[in-house]
Amino acid sequence: MRRVALIAAGLTRFGIRQATYRELIQEAGKAAFDSNKNVSPKDIEGFVLSSVFPERSAFQSHVACLAAESLGVRPRKLFGRVENMCGSGIVAIRTAYTAIVTGLADLVMVVGAEKMNVPVPTEAALNMITGLDRDWEGSYGLAAPPMFALSAQAHAAKYGTNEEQLSMVSVKNHNHSKNNPYAHFQKGSTMEQVMCSRMISTPLRLFHCSTMSDGAAAAIFASEERAKGLTDKPIFITGTAQAAHGYAVANFHRDLSHWPALKEAANDAYAMAGIGPDDIDFAELHDCFSIAEIIAYEELGFCEKGEGGKFIEQGLSDYGGKVVVNPRGGLIGCGHPLGATGVAHATEIFLQMRGEAGPRQVPGAKIALSHTNSGPGEHHILIFEKGF
Ligand SMILES: CC(C)(COP(=O)(O)OP(=O)(O)OC[C@H]1O[C@@H](n2cnc3c(N)ncnc32)[C@H](O)[C@@H]1OP(=O)(O)O)[C@@H](O)C(=O)NCCC(=O)NCCS
Known part of the structure; x- marks a missing residue:
């Protein structure tokens, strides 16, 4: 090939x-x-x-x-x-x-x-609903924030993932985007700021969400x-995979704390690249909402299922941890212009692999994973390896 x-x-x-x-x-x-x-x-x-x-x-x-x-x-x-x-x-x-x-x-x-x-921006919110099942979900208010909030609630009920852990994802990504002159938000954030921001869809607050x-x-x-x-x-590009388990939330999966389509795609991409999760130096993950990054840690095999909250709490997804997640600031820090996001992952991987990422450089970056979702049931992955 x-x-x-x-x-x-x-x-x-x-x-x-x-x-x-x-x-x-x-x-x-x-x-x-x-x-x-x-x-x-x-x-x-x-x-x-x-x-x-x-x-x-x-x-x-x-x-x-x-x-x-x-x-x-x-x-x-x-x-x-x-x-x-x-x-x-x-x-x-x-x-x-x-x-x-x-x-x-x-x-x-x-x-x-x-x-x-x-x-x-309110028009953008209406536009966003066109990406959801209009007949059964979107028109009844099941926009992206409540859809991911359901996953956050299920994860909290099953694994005890708490608001502090959700907030740590936001603080990490905002602090990364402080070092990214291309990011929407460049001021960083604190736990207090995140946890006091207004509630959007319980338990997701404003700072737990990516913006328009x-x-x-x-x-x-x-x-x-x-x-x-x-x-x-x-x-x-040494590995790539996709998996889609369905469109409407009500149809594709009963337990929203698990995203089996992501696990399936990850396993296929790792097999194609001939590597495992421990080989990834940094990852550009789809943190459209902070819970999405926590579930992605688990389904991508960076930690055991249910341990995503502890993974962020222990600093394992930050510099000096196991794998640097979202060094450019993720969707939460950079913003999420939908069609641009997956390509922006590649631009970050380009800079990181060449050692040109400045203050956000991941030391010794050689293997990177890029993941986007189109909802909890649909996932896309690329694995990149430095060839020089
Ligand atoms: C969360 C959301 C509902 C907030 O929308 P809103 O109530 O209209 O709020 P705004 O976008 O006007 O933001 C209000 C303020 O908070 C700030 N803000 C918004 N999101 C922020 C974030 N993640 N971090 C820091 N500040 C943020 C804005 O810059 C704005 O600041 P300003 O008043 O100083 O200008 C909206 O951004 C949203 O729906 N996000 C999700 C988008 C989405 O679904 N994407 C697809 C994912 S799969």
Whole structure:
């Protein structure tokens, strides 16, 4: 099987941005080309755009062609848009990966972009509900915060996971994003601030939630052969997997403290890469809500099932612990422009592997895992290894 390398990456600052949808794409695309001067737009053979609801939030559809044109890219071997809710970015990267592995293309650009704060954030909340089962759940108020709150309640009831432990995830990720000039939030936070923030959906408070951000990220992938002429620092995708157990919360699983689809995907990705959870140096995990990071520790095998609360409490997911989780600040610290998030994981992995992450550098980073979910029943994973 042909190997696939990440050879360039860049992103915009995440936040409430005045920039238009097109401008965000241009900013991220330029940053990716600036990161590797051996690649120019005319070289790109394939182009995949990850974007969830530009029709609603940027009043624009047919966006893959718009994005490619905005960057001066004229793809002729692979082309299109991917929408898979919050997991879209990794699904787009897997699309590029598959095309390169099969020989359909040698050089593919992936861009993730979302404009969430147009016209007003409350509109973004309504938009978000379009990603849930409209007939049976979304229209009755089962938006993302209550959906993940159900997991937090089940985890608390079964394993005793408490509000302090949920809050430690938020404090860690806010303190990481303090060192990230591209993050939505850069002031850090304290336990008091998190635990006194207003209740959104019991037990999840404001600071336990990711926020609505505008932003874009871009990454360029090449076959191993093509990468040789373009970089001496390739980062290879060595494992990848997905699993989906269902759409409506009421249908896919009875015990919301367990996310078996994530465990299944993790095991497949580890097997493909020929590694185990203990080999991961750092992980970009989908902390859309702090409980999601705690459950991910468990299902990814960083700790035993039910021990996720203790894992954060003991500092095992921070610098100096077992595996550094979310060094860029996660979704809680960076914000979550849906289509951009999975691609932003790749931009962080690009910087970390090259030793260019500044004050948030993970010492000796060689193997990284990227995980996004599209709800508790649907998970996407990539494993990256430093190839130099
Ligand atoms: C949590 C949520 C309901 C809050 O929305 P809201 O009540 O409209 O609150 P706002 O976004 O206006 O934020 C209020 C303030 O808190 C701040 N804030 C919001 N989230 C924050 C966070 N995680 N950390 C720190 N500050 C935060 C905002 O910057 C804003 O500050 P300001 O008043 O100084 O401008 C909303 O952000 C949300 O739904 N998040 C989840 C998004 C989601 O579902 N994503 C998909 C996940 S699968």
